[in-house]
Amino acid sequence: MTTRTKSLEAYKKAIRAQYEIEKQGKYSSFLSNPSRAKLRQLCEERLKETHEKEDRLSFNLVFGFEYEAGNRNRLKSLTDKFRPIETFFKGETDLADTETINIAALLVDYKPRPFRVFVEKSKGITALQQDVTIPTKEEETPIVNDKIPQPKNKWKKNVGIGILAVTGLFSVGYTAKDLVVNDKECMQWQIDHYEYVDCNTNTIQGFLEIPIEPADENKAILKKIDVSEKTTFFVNDKPVIWYSKVDGIPEYFNTHGFHPITGKxxxxxxxxxxxxWVKKKE
Known part of the structure; x- marks a missing residue:
């Protein structure tokens, strides 16, 4: 499986997780039992709300025209184009077309989107590194810190300094926080939370029961928690606790995402x- 394929699968998985949340939210009437017609109507509502050019570009690429409020009849004639998304949300089929997947992300308001932005945010510094040419020993190289450039596989420790030195050459929206590389670029689930760990080779990872994953600040906030009747489960009628059943028993977490062991x-x-499951039975 290529890196792009893995990223696309992760993107779709995240969209499905967001769908489970959104179908109980503001637009539950459209998503709890989605149909092509309902998804078309929801698409119009989302496009009225969004100011993102990327969303309108994805719409244009899928439906063949620019969205405007006066295009309702034109969009209505293309209702069948929502069928793949309908069956995707219902878990009956998969999606392969990237732009159609981006429309699915729009419908459930999953961010970051579109797929291109999702990849950049997920990989963080790795995405930027791929655009930087690392000189070999034989090449003449501009002096950044008076040190001889290192080969690609030994360059990690200095990447923070090197990238910050050349950020002016790139027109991408990374902040200094995004560019600074943590010494520990991987993380691993430890009983009830993620811990940052040193990245190991694939051979070493193969002996671990719980795999090592690329460091992800958003994912790292996930924690497994204990709950009781006194736990605050809702804020403004919106759930703030998430769960997943393992061997028929629910496990509770502080935020949405995926179960760190089962991946569900x-x-x-x-x-x-x-x-x-929570209230005491008398």
């Missing part, structure tokens, strides 16, 4: 789950 999307807590 976490589901937002419901009153039914609280009544069944």
């Amino acid at each position: 999307p976490l589901k937002p807590i419901t009153k039914y789950m609280i009544d069944k």
Whole structure:
């Protein structure tokens, strides 16, 4: 599986997880039991709300015209184009076309989107590194810190300094925080939370029960928690606790995402789950 394919699968997985959240939210009437017509109507609502040019570009590439409020009848005639997204949300089929996947992300308001931005944000510094040519020993190289450039596989320790020195050459929206490389570029699930660890070779990883993953600040905030009747499960009627069943028993987490061991999307807590699993039975 190529790196792009892996990233695309991760993107689709994240969109499905967001769908599980959104179908109980503001647009639940469109998403709880999605149909082509409902998704078309939701698409119009999302496009009215968004100011992102990327969303309108994705729409144009999928439907063949620029979205405007007066194009409702034109879009209505293309309702069948929402069928692949309908069956994708229902878990019946998969999506292969990147732009159609971007429309699915728009419908559930998943961010970062589109796929190009998702890849950049997911890889962080790695995405930028690929645009930087690392000189070999034989090449004449501009002096950045009076040191001989190192080969690509030994360059990690100095990448923070090197990238900051050349950021002016790139017109990308990275901040200094995004560019500074942590000494530990990987993380691993440890009982109830993620810890940053040193990256190991594939051979060493193969002996670990829990795999080592690329460091991800957004994912690293996930924590497994204990709950009780006194736990705050909702804020403004929106769930703030997520769960996933493992061997039939629910495990609870502080945010949405995926179960760190099973990889299944976490589901937002419901009153039914609280009544069944949390409240004490007399």
